[in-house]
Amino acid sequence: MNLNNPLFNWFYNGPIGWPLFLIIALAAALWLNLDSLRRHLPVGWWRLLVILPVLLLLPIIIYQFKDVVSQRAMRGHSLWIVSSGILGGLIPAIIAAGYTIRFWGMEQCPRGHPPYSKSKGICPICARQTLPGMPGHESALMPGEAKIEARPNRKTVDAWLVTGQGHSFQIYEGDTIIGRYEDSDISLQDKAISRLHAKVVEDRDQFLIYDLGSTTGTWLNGNRVRRPETLKDGDEIVLGDGTHFTFTRDSSQINIHDKQN
Numbered sequence: 001m002n003l004n005n006p007l008f009n010w011f012y013n014g015p016i017g018w019p020l021f022l023i024i025a026l027a028a029a030l031w032l033n034l035d036s037l038r039r040h041l042p043v044g045w046w047r048l049l050v051i052l053p054v055l056l057l058l059p060i061i062i063y064q065f066k067d068v069v070s071q072r073a074m075r076g077h078s079l080w081i082v083s084s085g086i087l088g089g090l091i092p093a094i095i096a097a098g099y100t101i102r103f104w105g106m107e108q109c110p111r112g113h114p115p116y117s118k119s120k121g122i123c124p125i126c127a128r129q130t131l132p133g134m135p136g137h138e139s140a141l142m143p144g145e146a147k148i149e150a151r152p153n154r155k156t157v158d159a160w161l162v163t164g165q166g167h168s169f170q171i172y173e174g175d176t177i178i179g180r181y182e183d184s185d186i187s188l189q190d191k192a193i194s195r196l197h198a199k200v201v202e203d204r205d206q207f208l209i210y211d212l213g214s215t216t217g218t219w220l221n222g223n224r225v226r227r228p229e230t231l232k233d234g235d236e237i238v239l240g241d242g243t244h245f246t247f248t249r250d251s252s253q254i255n256i257h258d259k260q261n
Contacts, residue, residue, distance in 0.1 A: 011060070011082045012075075018060045021089025025054045028096035036099075040108035041115055043099065050095045056088030116213070157202050160254055161186070161237065161245040168254045169245075171207065176200045178239065179212070192216050192240035200231065200247075207231040207247070216240040 011017040029050045036043045059081045063074050074081065106115040159171040169186050178186045179197040188197070194214040201208045211218040211225040218225040219238040231237075237245040248254075 005078075008075075008078050008082055011085065012063070012078075018057070018064075018085050021085055022057050022061070024089040025057060025092045028092035029054055032092075032096045032099050036103075039103075039106070041103055041106070042108060043103070046095065046099050050092045050099070053088050053091035053095075056084040056091075060085045158251060159200075159202070159207055159247070159249045160251075161200070162248055162253065164244045171200055171202060173202055175202075188239070188243060190240055190243055193243060194240075197239055198225070201228070209237065214240070 032043075032050045033047055035041075036047065059074075059077075063071060063081065066074065103115065105117055107117075108115045155173045156170045157173055160168040161171070162168045172185060176185045177196065177199050178184060178188065178193075180188055180190070180193045180195045184196070194212070194216070196212045197214045198212055198218045199210050201210065207230070208228045209218065209220060209225060209231055210228050217240075220229050220231075221236050231247045233247065233249050235247045237247060239245070
């Protein structure tokens with residue numbers, strides 16, 4: 001083994017050689033662990049796989065703290081030490097890159113449900129649990145009009161969704177489910193609407209709109225709803241391919257015929 005090999009000297013003597021691979025390994029392991037904890041992702045194996053290769057850098061780290069005689073003895077194993085050090089830096093970087101691609105834009109539900117895309121704004125499983133006894137069939141209604149199906153024993157509040165044709169649908173205390181299911185609070189006869197599309201939540205005199213993992217999206221004032229958004233009087237809501245609502249708390253804008261809803 002030629003101990004004067006330029007690669008070996010570059011790797012052993014730094015400051016760019018072995019410290020570079022150590023920094024890469026530690027940065028990759030730190031990134032994967034912190035990011036997965038921040039997003040509550042259940043990626044225990046990924047965390048383990050990114051940490052273990054860092055141990056391959058131990059021989060070169062031990063080498064730095066040995067006396068000159070011991071260092072000369074260790075350099076008899078230079079090929080093994082250099083190879084393990086390079087792999088110890090590159091493998092965590094590759095694993096971190098794979099993790100980033102695999103879980104890009106995803107988030108874990110605090111209730112333990114599988115990871116879901118953050119663009120949905122809310123865990124789809126949690127969203128579907130907002131309708132106890134949700135039917136397992138799809139509505140066969142034709143697109144065009146909307147109707148409201150009241151869940152029994154629920155109070156309404158002074159807030160409405162008004163369509164472009166002037167029809168109004170009153171909001172309930174708690175949550176108001178909007179979708180293509182017949183049992184939704186506001187059932188829409190539009191095939192571009194998901195079975196459970198969105199919901200409006202009344203909370204201490206505030207109103208929030210959620211997208212429930214819909215396929216075609218929920219839009220508030222031209223921006224896609226990706227997380228709960230606060231509704232203000234006059235806000236424009238678009239569901240699917242063009243179902244328009246205006247949110248209002250002004251009862252004077254409501255048709256007399258619709259106030260019974």
